[in-house]
Amino acid sequence: MEFDFPLRKIIHVDMDAFYASVEQHDNPELKGKPIAVGGGSKRGVVSAASYEARKFGVRSAMSGYIAQRNCPDLIFVKPRYERYIEISKQVRKVFFEYTDLVEPLSLDEAYLDVTENKIGNPSATLIAKEIRQKILNETGLTASAGISINKFIAKIASDYNKPNGQKTVNPEEVIQFLEDLDIRKFYGVGKVTAEKMYKLGIFTGNDLKTKSLDFLDEKFGKSGSYYYDVVRGKHLSEVKPDRIPKSVGAERTFSENLSSEIFMLERLEHIANELERRLLKSNIAGKTITLKIKYSDFTLQTRSKTLPYFITEKALILETAKELLYQQELQNSVRLLGISLANLNTEDKKIKKSDDLKKLLVQLKFDF
Template sequence: MDTDDSGASTAPLRKIIHIDMDAFYASVEQRDDPALRGKPIAVGGSRERGVVAAASYEARPFGVRSAMPSVTARRLCPDLIFVRPRFDVYRAISEQIRAVFAEHTALIEPVAFDEAYLDVTQNLQGLPTATEVARAIRAAILERTSLVASAGVSYNKFLAKVASDFRKPDALFVITPEMGPRFVADLPIGRFHGVGPVTEARMKSLGIATGRDLRALSRETLTAQFGSSAQYYYGVARGIDERPVRANRIRKSIGAESTFSDDASDYAVLAERLEPILDKVWTACTSKDVRARSVTLKVKFADFEQITRARSVPGFVADRETLERVSLALLRDVFPLRRSVRLLGVSLSALQHGPAEAPQQLGLGL
């Protein structure tokens, strides 16, 4: 990255918007079914099994969150209503939303059905600021879909993402270049995009609780602790992120894994523990509108040795049932076991964006 002696970026100012639909799946279901409005609902899973793909804002005060096992969600909120996801509907609405984006810029980087980055440095409507562009986009989305979007406006992707989440729901928040370094300094480390629960715990164990703490560490120290991620952390701790908005960015893989509280060696037990992992993978696959040709199973044993097994399928993995069938077959392939298992993971690769073919299966202009 280009910086001056103080560490500040010397790159030309960009205008980036991050759009994030508020509780997208759940909001669609409440829009389409008046009986669900004002009630705590979870999209995905069931009362007995599976994983929550999305939770309505009415469910969140109870602690219900996406990627949570359904059984846990039901325990936290006994009145929680489970709704089967309708990914075809979400995809169609997502296309409406992306059409709104395209009226303002060609530089659109979709992240999922409900989320995207937009570079509006040169916007197609000639609006003078990115804030006005974001305001126009939110209004158009509401008018056309009756759904609410939050928007973050800043001079890079990291801060735009932080801004969109800062005052959700139904919010528009701007972080200017003057605000950026100070804003990041006070930001809890868990709210840094790219810092997940495991990394957050590790950083806190090292005394890193805020952006200010992260900024105090040298590149060398960060590299020793975090390897290839060090350059990213060094930059964002200073409000710097020069990653471009990439139109038509292609993901290489999607996956999820789980480390067990107790090791297991029985096939039936491991197959049961694989279920929520498969739910997470399939939900990510559908929300990001991708299909895969290859499934990989990761197995880590109690002695920390790790193996993988992979299988390609004709055409694409067309549904969750196919994903489950292939994953269980891969699990069977590692039997008989000589030691117990502490972690299972599943990933999809050889990805194609868009629905499978017939079954072959966004101060200073801000």
């Protein structure tokens, strides 16, 4: 199979049940037991669940109450983010032994471009296997990986043989793989979009491929061309080592619902203080402030204002957040508040590629 666009050798590495696995590794008494990181308080939310807990339907972002109802023997463990960051750094150090083109998505997953790599191994499949083994040796934790010609397919593939497995989709297998794929597995197709596609008779990649670009543009707007391309194996997004954030934010969930703006002002000050700290640490400023409000019935509301200048100072952030808070009446009591800053001073930064890599990417055939 030949493609009319450059192919890369991309690996997507995803740690298996990362937070929960760290807790089970550090406390052997938890091994083999259903555990949830977070979610233990009255208003708690599960941050991560072990595979033993997932068998009972326990998932991240689920309320602790529902998680306990699904799995009566569930053990709640307090998050230790400093420990997770420590291990994440160990894992990333392994990545950089093979390539400098590493794009972290979170503490527990990243894309690696090994088209050109530091060990001179032409097989991305073997590199992924070696990386996973080295992570296991150095951290005691397992990772899964997906390997293919672009980020889109590699990410989908990394879910196939979890936990502690990997899947390679070779260039000649790409089209068949995408045609057979359940539309729900397409990265970027959420629950709402999937339901819409079902109503249009789109259940698999092959069904999607029968639709014209005009049809997809009409039904899905700007996303139409994305769906049209990816089902044909075309996804040109590069692995970006210095992934530039589009926004920076901080938020707090309250132990008790707040029913008056007056009670929220003190909380907003703490949130603004944390946001200022994050901005200064990253040397980032922004113009657009957004106030996030989650009500007791879990409905979400955002209110934004764009300033004519870049800011990082807590005082200006807080002043604008207060203005947004009083902009209109609250719909209900509030369980969460958040402040984020967008329209950042980082948006003009560009990632440069070496001439050698550019030459490599014009190759249309190579072994995986």
